[in-house]
Structure formats: C-alpha cells, structure tokens
Amino acid sequence: MATCDVCGNEYWMAFEVRTVGGGVHTFDSFECAIQRLAPRCEHCDCRVIGHGVEVEGQFFCCAHCARMGSSDLGAQIRDTVGAHPG
DSSP: OEEOTTTOOEETTOEEEEOTTSOEEEESSHHHHHHHHSOBOTTTOOBOOSSOEEETTEEESSHHHHHHHSOGGGGGOOOOTTOOOO
C-alpha cells in the first residue's frame, strides 16, 4: 500500500502523478491531488481546477477575478465558455 503525500492515508488504490518537472507525488484521492497541485487564484485564493485564466504570469479562476486582480490587460478578458453567441 502507498501513503498519500497530503493526508498520510495508506490506501491500496493510491496513485502517482508525475509532473513535467520530474516530480512524483502519491495521492489517495483526486481531492488530495488538487490540494497539492492545483494553483490558487491570485484574487480570491480558491483552487483553479478548470481552465482558469492566465494574465501576465498570474493565474485566476475566472475572468471576473482576472479583471479584479490584474492590470489593464485583465479588463479585456471575458468568460466565453457556454456564452450565447448572439
């Protein structure tokens, strides 16, 4: 059995995640993997689990946070996923 890097739980169905930078992490759930690996929004501090928005090297969870927490470039960002085309 492997031990989760985040919570310390020993679990027979634990899994490894290998990062591009060569890191290897062991987790017992996606929840723990998200806790360890997902970036945090620069504005509201939530975990960015979906696509998110990157502005000038900063990560945000949505266009609203990018507009609130970034320079003038953030004002140009719009959420478009699921937006009505008209």
